[in-house]
Amino acid sequence: MGKIAISILAVLLALAAIVVVRTMMHQPESLADVARVDVVVDEQTVARHLAEAVRFKTVSHQNPADFDSSQFEGFIEWVIDTYPEVNAAMELVRLGDYTLLYRWPGSDDSLQSILLTGHYDVVPVIPGSEELWEQPPYAGVIVDEVIWGRGTLDDKSAVIAQLEAATILLRRGHSPKRTIYFSFGHDEELGGTRGAAEVVRYLGEQGVQLAWSLDEGSFLFDGMLPGVEPLMAAINVAEKGSVTLQIVAKSAGGHSSMPPQQTAVGMLAEAIVKLEAEPVPGGLSGLSEQMFDTASRYMPFSLRMLFANRWLFGGVIEDQLSAVAFSNAMLRTTTAPTMLAGSVKVNVLPIEAVATVNFRVHPRDTPQSVIDHVKTVVAGDNIEVRVPAGSGRAASEVSDWNSIGFETIKRAVREIYGEVVVTPGLMIAGSDSRHYGKVADNAFRFNPMTVSQDDLTGFHGTNEKISVDNLAQGTRTYVQIIALGTGN
Ligand SMILES: [Zn+2]
Structure with a gap:
């Protein structure tokens, strides 16, 4: 073998060695430091509450003339009746007429507040597509441990799970150090110009700059990336x-x-x-x-x-x-x-x-x-x-994935779900966070429920549904997000 051939072989071997060594070192981070937490949730009651919420046709129509205020008023009354502990412990302001902003005051004023949010308006069901639904879109039925209807994924499930989580913590006697707000928007599907934008204006007036906010966004994805076995939670940071x-x-x-x-x-x-x-x-x-x-x-x-x-x-x-x-x-x-x-x-x-x-x-x-x-x-x-x-x-600012807010959400997800790949993600659709981001140092977009490829057609489409178990897991994760996030 000539000298040149030997040199080339040596370089190739060295390259191969580097490639293999780097591959061996490319390992997942250890998940051993996060212990699983068991949060007791009354699954059937939570499911029944979401089913009841679905029955209010809180539809955001393109034509403002089609807006049915009685459905929105009905939903708000239902929230007040159904969650007495929340309404007793928190201050409620109605903004943009139908958006609810709850404030759960913390004991330490020196800490920046945080915000959890979701929206209870839904997109219309395409006229004529009702027959394609296995269960009627606004009947709010539970069949074989699955809750059916418009809003069960986008985004009444988040609103209900957050209210349930707050109730669980109140019953436990949790008292937050850090003030936490909950905002439930009524016009996200129309751009949030009356709801979320009003909340932002109001918080600004009160001199509130949030440490972080958590809005709807991505989910825990099951089998979305090739070869990735565990669930993947891409917490959207922009x-x-x-x-x-x-x-x-x-x-x-x-x-x-x-x-x-x-x-x-x-x-x-x-x-x-x-x-x-x-x-x-x-x-x-x-x-x-x-x-x-x-x-x-x-x-x-x-x-x-x-x-x-x-x-x-x-x-x-x-x-x-x-x-x-x-x-x-x-x-x-x-x-x-x-x-x-x-x-x-x-x-x-x-x-x-x-x-x-x-x-x-x-x-x-x-x-x-x-x-x-x-x-x-x-x-x-x-x-x-x-x-x-x-x-x-323009695109939003990119929130810091090394910040306390991201770490809190990540930890809560792992405490409930165990081994989950948590990464920062990019939201390719729009959300109310384009507003909330203006009063938050960091804005995150993520729902702590699992979604598979099959579920995706439910978003704004037909046969929207969520399993009782999935909703309960989301509720448990919100409990941990609130508990960790408010500093107890
Ligand atoms: Zn949504």
């Missing part, structure tokens, strides 16, 4: 923004019997293909890197090897993650052409062909940087990028 742009192709128009070589429609098609081929640059850094670094420690050897050696396999990993819609959305600002318009008549060439494209803005980008990218890729003599007024919303 939410994406949104920008909608119009790509406009222009041409002279005329009669369709004598078209030019390329019409406005052809030019527009070319521009959209380009946009999809050149997405906004992204990658495995910051929040997404932390998320996949943690999760990959639970993956089988081959996958662990890739993530443990990002210096060598970084390109391969990013290609793989970008190919899957779910992980691609974690890595970058996404590009989604959603609406098209051309001519108004079959034999008239369009003067303008317009595509509406929705971008979900990753925290590393700004609406302006997305607009700049799009212009660089497609703008030219015949292609204009229009920015409709009010079409952009």
Whole structure:
């Protein structure tokens, strides 16, 4: 063997050794320091309460004229009747007419307050889809240990579980050191502009700056990432923004019997293909890197090897993650052409062909940087990028996943569920936390219930449901979050 061949072999062996050693060192953190805690919950009563809550049609309609105030008033009365301990121990303020803000005062004024929140409004059931439901959406029935109906996942389950958790702690005689607020919004599905926004205004007026807040968001996921056996709790520390742009192709128009070589429609098609081929640059850094670094420690050897050696396999990993819609959305600002318009008549060439494209803005980008990218890729003599007024919303701030709030939620989850992979996550939809984040040092978005791939169709869809056991586990976790979070 020549000297060169020996040298190459030596380098390869050294590389292989580094790769293997790094893979062996890429281990999950020890979970031994968190002891399981047994919280006694009257599962059947909690389930019955959620079923009762479902029966109020607290629907957020697109058309304000369809708002049925009696359902919202009914729900509020029911909360006051059903949770007497909460209403005796806490101060209640109604904001934006129907949003409830409870304050449970702590004994130590020097400590910053915290906030737990959820929303009790729900999206409508698509007219005509009622028959697709195995149980009627507003009947509030429990069949075979499963509670059915609109809001059982999004988000009445969180509201009820938080009220139950507070009740359990009050009955135990828990007295918080740190003041805790509970906010139950009535218009989250319409953007929270009357509910959550009013709560934020009110807290600001009172001079309250929260240490942290916990709102709806991700769940404990069962089998969501390939090769990750344990449940995975991605506690969302940020939410994406949104920008909608119009790509406009222009041409002279005329009669369709004598078209030019390329019409406005052809030019527009070319521009959209380009946009999809050149997405906004992204990658495995910051929040997404932390998320996949943690999760990959639970993956089988081959996958662990890739993530443990990002210096060598970084390109391969990013290609793989970008190919899957779910992980691609974690890595970058996404590009989604959603609406098209051309001519108004079959034999008239369009003067303008317009595509509406929705971008979900990753925290590393700004609406302006997305607009700049799009212009660089497609703008030219015949292609204009229009920015409709009010079409952009920046991503939220990224909350600190090494802070006390994150640690509290993480610990509570492990005390109840045992071995769970807890990582920071990124919320790809919107939530009321875009408001609450303004008065909280750190805003987290997470529901402590389990969700599998099958459950996902229930969100805003049909056959929304949650098992009695799942709701009870969520309640137990809230008990621990409140107990640990208020400093006892
Ligand atoms: Zn929701």
